[in-house]
Structure formats: C-alpha cells, structure tokens
Amino acid sequence: MLIGFLVINFSSFSQVFDVPHVDSPPTRTLLLAVQNPQALVLLYPGGGGMLRLQDDGSTKNSHTFVRSKDIWAQYGINAVLVDTPYDLGDLKRGDLRIRDDHLQRVNEVIDFYRAKLNLPIWIFGHSMGTSTVANFLNRDLTNQKKVAGAIIAGTVRSVSLDDKVIIPLEAIHHIQDSCLGSLPENSKRIIRDRPQNLLSKLILIDGGISEGNDCQSFAYHGFNKMELRFVDEAAQFILRQ
Numbered sequence: 001m002l003i004g005f006l007v008i009n010f011s012s013f014s015q016v017f018d019v020p021h022v023d024s025p026p027t028r029t030l031l032l033a034v035q036n037p038q039a040l041v042l043l044y045p046g047g048g049g050m051l052r053l054q055d056d057g058s059t060k061n062s063h064t065f066v067r068s069k070d071i072w073a074q075y076g077i078n079a080v081l082v083d084t085p086y087d088l089g090d091l092k093r094g095d096l097r098i099r100d101d102h103l104q105r106v107n108e109v110i111d112f113y114r115a116k117l118n119l120p121i122w123i124f125g126h127s128m129g130t131s132t133v134a135n136f137l138n139r140d141l142t143n144q145k146k147v148a149g150a151i152i153a154g155t156v157r158s159v160s161l162d163d164k165v166i167i168p169l170e171a172i173h174h175i176q177d178s179c180l181g182s183l184p185e186n187s188k189r190i191i192r193d194r195p196q197n198l199l200s201k202l203i204l205i206d207g208g209i210s211e212g213n214d215c216q217s218f219a220y221h222g223f224n225k226m227e228l229r230f231v232d233e234a235a236q237f238i239l240r241q
Contacts, residue, residue: 012032012033012034012035012070012073013032013033014030014031014032014033014057015030015031015033015057016028016029016030016031016053016055016056016057017029017030017031017112019105019108019109019112020108021104021105021108024085024101025085026085027082027083027084027085027105027108027109028051028053028083028085029053029080029081029082029083029109029112030053030057030069030080030081030083031078031079031080031113032069032070032072032073032078032079032080032081033078034072034073034076034077034078036076037076037077037078037117037119038075038076038077038119038120038239039076039077039078039119039120039121039122039148039238039239040077040078040079040080040113040117040119040120040121040122041072041077041078041079041080041121041122041123041124041151041234041238042080042082042109042110042113042121042122042123042124043065043069043079043080043081043082043124043126043129044082044106044123044124044125044126044129044132044133045061045063045064045065045066045081045082045126045127045128045129046063046090046125046126046127046128046129046130046154046217047063047090047127047128048084048087048088048089048090048128049083049084049087049088049097049128049129049132050083050084050086050087050088051063051066051081051083051084052083053081053083059081062217062218063126063217063222064126064153064217064222064223064227064230065081065126066081067217067227068227068228068230068231069081071227071228071231071232072231072235075231075232075235075236075238075239076239077235077238077239078117078119080109080113082109084102084105088102088128088132089128090128090181091128091156091157091158091181095128095131095158097128097131097132097135098131098135098139102132102135103135103136103139106123106132106136107136107143107146110123110146110147111146114146120148120241121146121147121148122147122148122149122150122151122238123136123147123150123151124150124151124152124153124234125150125151125152125153126152126153126154126222127153127154127156127179127182127215127221128156129152130152130153130154130155130156130159131156131158131159133150133151133152133159134152134159134160134161137150137161137162137165137167138160138161138162138165141162141164141165144165144166144167147167148167148168148238148241149167149168149169149170149199149237149238149241150167150168150169150170151169151170151171151172151234151237151238152169152170152171152172152187152190153171153172153173153187153223153230153234154172154173154174154177154179154182154187154221154222154223155171155173155182155186155187155190156181156182156186157181157182157183157186159186159190160190160193161190161193161194163194163195166195166198168198168199168200168237168241169190169191169194169198169199169200169201170200170201170202170203170233170234170237171187171188171190171191171200171201171202171203172187172203172205172230172233172234173186173187173188173202173203173204173205174204174205174206174208174220174221174223174226175204175205175206176206176210176220177214177219177220177221178210178214178219178220178221179214179215179219179221180214180215181215182215182221184204187202188202199241201237203233205223205226205229205230205233207225207226207229208220208223208224208225208226209224209225210224211224
C-alpha cells in the first residue's frame with residue numbers, strides 16, 4: 001500500500017509503502033529510489049528496530065542507516081529503511097528477532113520488493129539488525145535464494161551463520177567499537193569461520209568521532225562521521241557481485 005510520495009530531485013525520490021501482514025499492523029518501509037537502479041538494499045537498524053516512520057517518510061530516529069540513507073543514490077542502488085510495528089528487544093532485554101512473526105515480515109518485505117521492482121536484493125543489518133539477517137538466513141536455508149547477498153555491520157555477539165549459507169557476505173566493523181555486545185571480534189569471527197570457498201569480506205573502519213553511550217548510533221559503533229565510507233564499502237561490495 002502506497003502511503004506517501006516525496007520528490008527529492010530529478011533522479012531520486014522516496015515513497016512509503018506499508019507491506020501487509022495478516023491480522024496485524026503492516027510493516028512500514030521507506031523506499032529511496034533512483035533512476036535505473038542496479039540493486040536494492042534492505043536496511044534493518046539496530047536497537048529495538050523501531051524507526052516510527054511517518055506518512056511522509058520522516059523519523060526522529062538518528063540511527064546510522066537513517067543518517068546515511070541518501071548516500072546510496074550516488075551508487076545507483078535503491079535503499080529501503082525497514083521499520084517494525086513493535087519493539088524487537090536487544091541483548092539485555094531479550095532478542096525478539098528470532099520470532100516467527102518477525103521473520104515472516106522479513107520474507108514479506110523481500111517478496112514485496114522483488115515483485116514490485118525485480119532487482120537483486122541485498123539484506124543489510126546493523127548491530128541488533130545483524131540478528132535479523134542471521135536468523136532469516138539460518139532459519140530456512142531456502143531464504144538465501146531470495147537475496148543476492150548479505151551485509152552485517154557492528155555484529156552482535158549472539159550472531160552466527162550456518163555453513164550452508166553460501167551467498168556473498170560482507171562484515172563491516174569500526175575497529176574502535178567498544179560496545180561490549182558488539183566488539184570487532186564478532187565480525188572477525190563470522191568471516192573467519194566461513195568456509196574458505198565462499199565469497200566473504202571483512203572491512204575494518206577507523207576514524208570519525210565517538211559521542212555518548214558506546215552502544216548508540218553516535219559512538220564509533222554507529223560509524224559517526226564515517227557514514228560516507230560506511231556506505232561506500234557496502235555499495236562497492238554489492239556492485240562487484
């Protein structure tokens with residue numbers, strides 16, 4: 001269902017789409033589209049996952065993906081911010097991203113955009129969003145057939161990937177990330193433990209500034225002031241496949 005339309009410039013625009021979910025609130029998404037896109041990336045933010053996207057696509061959430069959402073256009077990649085109608089928890093309060101309802105919504109969003117745009121789809125999770133990516137891929141190994149590849153960033157310690165997940169994978173981490181639940185070793189471990197014949201890449205980013213809580217978006221954990229490099233590494237990996 002189309003909710004809103006906002007022209008950004010002559011080559012890109014944004015639209016809010018509510019992806020239906022049976023007998024429950026829909027999954028709200030914000031599509032940031034470009035002319036002649038080469039791929040589409042689904043962005044799953046960390047924390048409780050709630051962006052509270054408004055009808056015009058605006059949000060008060062300052063997550064890394066929100067701050068960098070317009071950068072994808074310069075690479076010819078459509079970006080989609082994926083919201084959630086309920087809090088998905090975290091490592092301290094309990095991770096709800098393994099729930100059937102949440103993973104069903106992930107499938108519904110992928111199916112919606114595959115049918116609508118017919119583009120290679122990548123799934124990208126940051127922090128607790130890496131749990132969404134891993135659970136989606138591990139829960140049903142046929143799910144990986146729906147996506148061209150996956151990217152994880154600021155990986156949380158609970159995340160692991162089944163050896164039978166064979167799609168291209170990139171892990172990005174800030175080398176100075178000091179959030180105890182998402183230390184750089186988590187991303188290193190994921191890539192190190194992947195079978196050697198699979199396409200895997202680890203990117204460690206340095207620089208920027210860290211402000212506030214070590215686990216929040218304006219810390220190194222959230223690639224503060226390094227958004228351009230953050231998106232560039234992910235976009236280049238997508239475009240090379």
